[in-house]
Amino acid sequence: xxxxxxxxxxxxxxxxxxxxxxxxxxxxxxxxxxxxxxxxxxxxxxxxxxxxxxxxxxxxxxxxxxxxxxxxxxxxxxxxxxxxxxxxxxxxxxxxxxxxxxxxxxxxxxxxxxxxxxxxx
Ligand SMILES: CC(C)(COP(=O)(O)OP(=O)(O)OC[C@H]1O[C@@H](n2cnc3c(N)ncnc32)[C@H](O)[C@@H]1OP(=O)(O)O)[C@@H](O)C(=O)NCCC(=O)NCCS
Numbered sequence: 143x144x145x146x147x148x149x150x151x152x153x154x155x156x157x158x159x160x161x162x163x164x165x166x167x168x169x170x171x172x173x174x175x176x177x178x179x180x181x182x183x184x185x186x187x188x189x190x191x192x193x194x195x196x197x198x199x200x201x202x203x204x205x206x207x208x209x210x211x212x213x214x215x216x217x218x219x220x221x222x223x224x225x226x227x228x229x230x231x232x233x234x235x236x237x238x239x240x241x242x243x244x245x246x247x248x249x250x251x252x253x254x255x256x257x258x259x260x261x262x263x
Contacts (some may be wrong), residue, residue: 151187154180159214163194163207170198173207177218186251188258189215189223192237204237212241216263223263229255 149158157177163170171194176183190211194203215223225243227234235257243259250256 149174149176151180152182154182156180156183159218161207161211161214163203165198169195170203171195171207173204173211175211175215175218177220179224182252184224185249186226186253186256188226189220190225192234199233204233205240208237208241212261212263221263223261225259225261226256227259229257231257 148155156179158174159177160172160174162172171192173190173192176187176189176191179187179189190208192204192207194207212223224246225238227238229248238259238261241261243261246258246260248255248257
């Protein structure tokens, strides 16, 4: 379900689509697609972010949600998406890698040390 039309970071707002992940009438998490990126977002945030509530983790939900959002990114005109995660966030790294993410680099950013991946659409 698309909701928030914008993503705000460092006082700069970009167009975004947010999808809720639901199971029957339970909210399990959300995934957000940013249509454009500011320089800080290129550095440390990427096009797609997600979270799954703790009680629903480990069921493949983030992997499924990321796969489901990639066609929306393509429809939004993107041919490649950038995804980042904290260096120690193995669950997020595995989610990205499970969707064909190729590690571009690991770098120190103003939001911490990040693994940066690309997914070709
Ligand atoms: C990251 C997060 C979204 C993963 O959600 P999830 O629905 O549990 O993920 P999945 O079940 O799809 O698992 C994805 C992969 O991570 C692995 N994984 C899950 N939890 C893990 C953990 N605690 N440690 C290491 N690997 C883990 C799974 O085995 C799976 O790998 P596989 O495909 O090789 O088997 C969830 O942990 C979360 O919301 N974390 C807090 C917010 C966050 O970090 N968001 C990402 C910001 S970049």
